[in-house]
Amino acid sequence: MSMDRSVLFNIGLLLALLLVVLALPEYHQGNFARIMVLACFACAYNISFGYTGLLSLGHAMFFSAGLYGVGLTVQLLEFPSEIGFLFGIVCGLVLAVAVGLLALRTTGVSFMIVTLMFSQAFFLTVLLFGEFTRGDEGFVISQDKRTFLGIDLSSDDTRLIVSWVLISLCVLGCQVVVRSRLGKVLVAIRENEERTQMLGFNVFRAKLSALAISGAMAALAGGAYSLLFGYVGATFASVQYSIFPLLWVLLGGTGTLIGPLIGTALMFYLIDISSEFTTAYMLVAGIVLVLLTLYVPEGIVGTIRRRLAPWIQ
Amino acid sequence: MPLLEAHGLIKSFGGLRATDTVDLAVEPGTVHALIGPNGAGKSTLVNLLSGRILPDAGRIVLQGQDISKAPAYRRVQMGIAYTFQITSVFPNMTIEANVELAAMARHKARDAMAQAVDHALETVGLSDRRQQLAGDLAYGHQRLLEIALGIVQKPSLLILDEPTQGLGDAEVQWFVDLLKSLRSETTLLLIEHNMDVVMAVADTITVLQFGRVLASGDPESIQSNAAVQSAYLGG
Amino acid sequence: MELGPHILLALLESAVSTAVLALTAIGLALVFGIMRVVNVAHGEFFMLGAVLAWWITDQLTAFSPAVGFAVALVLSPLLVGAIAYASDRIVINRVDYDPERTIVATVGLLYIFQQISLMTFGPDARPVEPPFNTRLAIPWLEITEQGWAVYWPWGLSITSYKLAVIAISIVLLIGVWLVLSKTRYGLIMRATQQDKDIAQAFGIRIERVYGLVFAAGGALAAMGAVLIVPIQQAHYLMGGDPLLLSFIVVILGGLGSLSGTLVAAAIIGLSNGMIAVFFSPTLAKILATLLVALVLIWRPAGLFTRSSR
Secondary structure, X not given: OOOOHHHHHHHHHHHHHHHHHHHOOHHHHHHHHHHHHXXXXXXXXXXXXXXXXXXXXXXXXXXXXXXXXXXXXXXXXXXXXXXXXXXXXXXXXXXXXXXXXXXXXXXXHHHHHHHHHHHHHHHHHHHHOHHHHOOOOOEEOOHHHOEEOXXXXXXXXXXXXXHHHHHHHHXXXXXXXXXXXXXXXXXXXXXXXXXXXXXXXXXXXXXHHHHHHHHHHXXXXXXXXXXXXXXXXXXXXXXXXXXXXXXXXXXXXXXXXOHHHHHXXXXXXXXXXXXXXXXXXHHHHHHHHHHHHHHXXXXXXXXXXXXXXOOOO | OOXXXXXXXXXXXXXXXXXXXXXXXXXXXXXXXXXXXXXXXXXXXXXXXXXXOOOOEEEEEEOOEEOOOOOHHHHHHOOEEEEOOOOOOOOOOEHHHHHHHHHHOOOOOHHHHHHHHHHHXXXXXOHHHOOOEHHHOOHHHHHHHHHHHHXXXXXXXXXXXXXXXXXXXXXHHHHHHHHXXXXXXXXXXXXXXXXXXXXXXXXXXXXXXXXXXXXXXXHHHHHHOHHHHHHXXXX | OOHHHHXXXXXXXXXXXXXXXXXXXXXXXXHHHHHOOOOOOHHHHHHHHHHHHXXXXXXXXXXXHHHHHHHHHHHHHHXXXXXXXXXXXXXXXXXXOOHHHHHHHHHHHHHHHHHHHHHHHOOOOEOOOOOOOOEEEOOEEEEEOOEEEEEOOOOOEEEHHHHHHHHHHHHHHHHHHHHHHHOHHHHHHHHHHHOHHHHHHOOOOXXXXXXXXXXXXXXXXXXXXXXXXXXXXXXXXXXXXXXXXXXXXXXXXXXXXXXXXXXXXXXXXXXXXXXXXXXXXXXXXXXXXXXXXXXXXXXXOOOOOOOOO
């Protein structure tokens, strides 16, 4: 990848983020550890939605495939965390390919509903096997199992650094994808699928690749979440966690590399602040979703890109 | 050997046979025009050839290879480029990015790609507008971009679906010259309403009516064909 | 209880939820059929209908339960219809009924309605007293030494209210059918569905039709909810299940086909109820969701339509 303005911009932002989070008070450091891992999920969603135009309402299943793939193997089967982590990513990848092979036969609204239904079936399956998954209540991964390559993931400081490393890898990884031949085809599909096909590109395979990368990255975020925060629960498989990445990406800016991180952070704090005043904190999510659709369809970074800095990727 | 052959192609929609046992042979290095009144089945036939829809029966052969079952994108990779009747470009990308994308499917090497892009843009006369957004172009220029997307793939067969539709007289003349210059590069299958354009560029003409081939031959024989005159030219 | 009476009881109970499901799903199908948009907030119109029914009856405790219920049955769907109308004007109309943006916007509306209900009425489940509730025992046949004999198995009974729910639903559904097929409004709606440009050319105000259709869809869901609330209680999270089931019914029935929707509602409502009674409700839902996904992939026109489009 050539080191041009856009790459340097992203690296600069990520370094600045590191400095800021290191200087934050402890409470906000805890928040940011979560934000950065969830932002990896948002980056994953952005590959399929933002760059390819595949509006999935079922990404919770990929995130939780990683979450449960890691959680169940590490906690119940006592896999070493490294093996469990890889297993979790493979779970997300395999699930994404399987879902893609079926769901990508449809487009638009049908694709949204099919992914929603598959994800709902996954969620219900988690509940059905409550004996192992402990359903809504969830289970905790014991602290001794949460070392990774000799690093204790349960301490606050390492957690912060590890989640920063993860989001950096995801943002820059997305940049590699976006600049690749595949990435150009994905954007072409988003802009004009029929034309892309009639230029000789295998559109189905490209979309399947996008979904596979997206699913694997979402599972990576889910797997990391389970090891870093030591909790696995069915909430993460519910519809809400399919809506969240959509919300984060829409807010930050669809089809921008840094937008998902910004959207995740803003939404996290909006909900965090409003939950101090009311139990109905999801009201904010609803209002933001409606306002974005009506007035700012390109999101924050997307709007900045259009008005000020067209070189942002 | 013909470049592209169709044998007994049939396609029905509901009860209507849009393509009814059509045989067609496009000879390499020629301009082959497909004409016929509205609803004669020109678009359906072209969609069958390019693979956007699959026939109910019949065979399509490209350079001796049966491609009847090949998906559209495979046929493009095998050398059938297609330009849309209703302009279909990437409006949010620059002209250069549009053409590069089209070149990417065909050329792997960076140099060959850049060369093909330059050549295509020069041929259609859009070299000085490379950085303009495709969506901002005037209609006539978008039609040219469509053709550039086709040429840059260095196809063995370029299908042009009504390229002059909606253009002014001066632009049409420009297009006739462009089509003539393309003859040296590739074989053209031209669907066209404007008979002046057809007579000026075509080597062979196939006339369709009610989904069937009414007549096929060189321009003179078609012009003097009584059936064609009563069905189409005279009407 | 023996198996025979047990099945009859499960069937009767399922028939009640099926009737309500049919009303709710017809609302969703109407909106999809005419406006070509999917309303993800449909379940929240159901929830609002139920919660408002509780609130209305709660204001009218001075009167008999029947009066309160009767007022709720009229007023709650009207209020929800007004809310739906406003949603169409303020939000959905402004995204130009773009299918994908409408879904995202109605997901937003879903949370807005759900959370406002939580803030206004609280997190508790609220009961509504049924207007009448006589328990009716149901006879069963058995073979005795003297031949067939009628007896009254213990536990085999249904309330008069539940039977009334089935009856009222059928009347309402016939009403919807009459409006759509016999009145000028129905004609206008069908014209809009066929071709909105031509309809517009004939002077039909499309935007107004869309607003009213959206309101009618919401009101139908609310009617179903008012009917069920004396049996199930009102709660701010109750919109999820009716949404999912209506989705399933509308998709299996063939998107936009009203008769298909009714057939699907009957099949899904009854089988869902039966599987839930005899097996696991979760398993029933897993099977139903997977079925929907597969139908959309391989038979997008629905299971109960004769020819694919």
